[in-house]
Amino acid sequence: MGQAVKGKGNYRNRIKELGLALMLLLPMLVWSQQDAQYTQYVYNTVSVNPAYAGSKGHLSIAGLYRAQWVGLEGAPVTQTLNVHSPIGIKGVGLGVSFVNDVIGPTSETLIDLDISYTVQLDFDKQLSFGIKPSANLLNVRFNELNVNDDTLLPTNIDNQFSPNFGAGVYYHTDRFYAGFSVPRLLETEHFEESSLSTAREQINFYFISGYVMELNPFLKFKPAILTKLVQGAPLQVDVSANFLFNEKFIGGLAYRWDAAVSGLVGFQVSDQFLIGIAYDRETTALGGTTFNDGSFELVLRYDFISAIGNLKSPRFF
Secondary structure, three states: OHHHHHHHHHHHHHHHHHHHHHHHHHHHHHHHOOOOOOOOHHHOHHHOOHHHOOOOOOOEEEEEEEEOOOOOOOOOEEEEEEEEEEOOOOOEEEEEEEEEEEEOOEEEEEEEEEEEEEEEEEOOEEEEEEEEEEEEEEEEOHHHOOOOOHHHOOOOEEEEEEEEEEEEEEEEOOOEEEEEEEOOOOOOEEOOOOOOOOEEOOOEEEEEEEEOEEEEOOEEEEEEEEEEEEOOOOOEEEEEEEEEEOOOEEEEEEEEOOOEEEEEEEEEOOOOEEEEEEEEEEOOHHHHOOOOOOEEEEEEEEEOOOOHHHOOOOOOO
C-alpha cells in the first residue's frame, strides 16, 4: 500500500514538474511567434514594411545583430539581413529579408520576399505599396528543458514550415516619411495537436514616421517614431531623437514607452558604409536585476552608390 502511494506521489510530482516547465516555456513560445524587436528600426524598415523596398534608389544591404537582456539565460538573440533595390522596371522595387530569432529552446527563421511599386506624386514626393510573401521555419527543443523525466516532454519540433503574407504602404519626400504595414496577416497556429502547448502568430500592426530637419550646414536633427500594436500585448511606442554631425557622426537617445531607454551612436564611414550601435536599459523591474546587463544592437549598412548625388533621399532614412 505504501509503495502504491509513493508511486502515485512520484507520478503527481512528475506531472507538476512538466506543468511547471511548460508554464515557463509557453511565454517564450508565444513571444517567439511575435515579430522581432529593434531599436535602430530606421535602418531596418524593410524588415517590417515591404513598401520600403527600392525606396533608396539604389542597391542597399543591411545586417543587424541584437542581444536582448544580456546575462539572462535564454534571452532573445536576433540576426537580420536584408537586401533591396529598384530592379530597372519603372516603379518596381525588390528585396529579400532573413531573420533568425532565438529565445531559450525555441528558434525561428523567417525568409521574406519584398515587392514594391512606387507612384511618383510630385518631384520629391513618392507613394509606395508593397507585399511580403514569407516562409517561417520553427524549431522547439523540448529536450533542453530541465525536468527529471524527459519522457514526459513532447517531441521536438524540427523546421516546421508555415507560409505567410504581409503588406504595407510607404510615403516619403526628401525630408519626411511615414509608413503603415502588417508584415504577417495570417495567424498561424504551431503544434496545435498538443493540448499542453500551442503558439499562435499574432498580427503585428506597424506605423513608422520621421522627419529630417537641417539646423545648420553641419548639423541635422531627426525625430522618429515607431508604433507597434499586437492583440493581447501592451501598445509599443518607440520615440527617438538623433543628430547627424558633419554628415559623419550620429548620436541620439530613444525611449520605448514603459519599457526601456536607449543610447544610439553611429558613424558614416563613407557615403556608402554606415555603422550603428544601440544600448537599451530596461525601465521595468527586469532592468533592476543583477543578471540583466541591458540589450545591445549592432547594424552595418552598405549602399551601392558611386557619388552622393545619386542619393534620392537623405541617408538618415
